[in-house]
Amino acid sequence: MTNACVIGWPIKHSRSPMIHNYWLAQHGIEGRYEKVAVEPADLSDFLKNLAQNGYRGCNVTVPHKEAAFALADVVHDEAIAVQAANTFWLEGGQLHADNTDIYGFLAHLEQSAPNWHKGQSVTVLGAGGAARAIAYGLSHSGAASEVRLCNRTLARAQALQASFKEHNVSVVDWQQRHEALAGCALVVNTTSLGMEGSPSLDLSLAALPASAVVADIVYVPLETPLLAQARQKGCRTVDGLGMLLHQAVPGFERWFGVRPQVTKELRDLVVADLGE
């Protein structure tokens, strides 16, 4: 029997077990995917003892993504690029780490808005861990000709820009976020604004072309105030839940040897659990 898990602190609200256990049942694979609360002080020991504890690998979530990255024996390209990892597996006695948030965001965007206008400018709001993955993915893959990074704390956006080798990432002052949308094919909210219990993102979409796609990686609620505003303007919208579902695909394949599909049935299951 093969087992995997997700670790975080806290971990109670993780939907990852629901996703992976759905795929295990769907493919008739004998195995379990569990959630384990791991305090920051215990992270190193937990990862060292993965195999002894019966795990083939694990997902790592807040607050461990950066610290766990530093503990891996082999770090794959996308984790190096964003200096954080969320997917770990044992191979040849070594602990491998990769970042699947980049894949998750891009795969979901491609599935939800396949003919979005690639190769043009995009604006990414935020400069935290998720922004790092998404800005890198859009810039490095060539999906965007230019990534405009816009964050409340300017210095954080500047530090993010400086960390990229890609030269098509620019920084825009937070006060200029409304105007920054002019000529963009895509705008992505990676801040926590719009999340249940947080204030909404104050963003005018007036300058954004009606042909643009608006994506939000917040998924509680599924339709954030930003996405509702975009829908009213006639823009295509991409919600945050698909990123969560798609980022799980590469990990499942590593641990259990089958590449799973993100189906409507799986999405409906998670939506029901979110109470939407």
Ligand SMILES: NC(=O)c1ccc[n+]([C@@H]2O[C@H](COP(=O)([O-])OP(=O)(O)OC[C@H]3O[C@@H](n4cnc5c(N)ncnc54)[C@H](OP(=O)(O)O)[C@@H]3O)[C@@H](O)[C@H]2O)c1
């Ligand atoms: N859908 C998915 O699969 C997925 C994956 C990862 C994350 N997420 C969600 O994405 C969000 C960000 O995650 P993260 O890991 O990047 O978090 P993070 O590293 O803590 O970054 C938070 C970002 O939000 C900004 N922010 C927070 N409060 C703000 C406010 N009042 N006004 C303006 N900006 C504000 C921060 O700006 P400052 O730098 O100025 O503080 C920063 O850019 C969370 O809601 C998380 O749940 C979703």
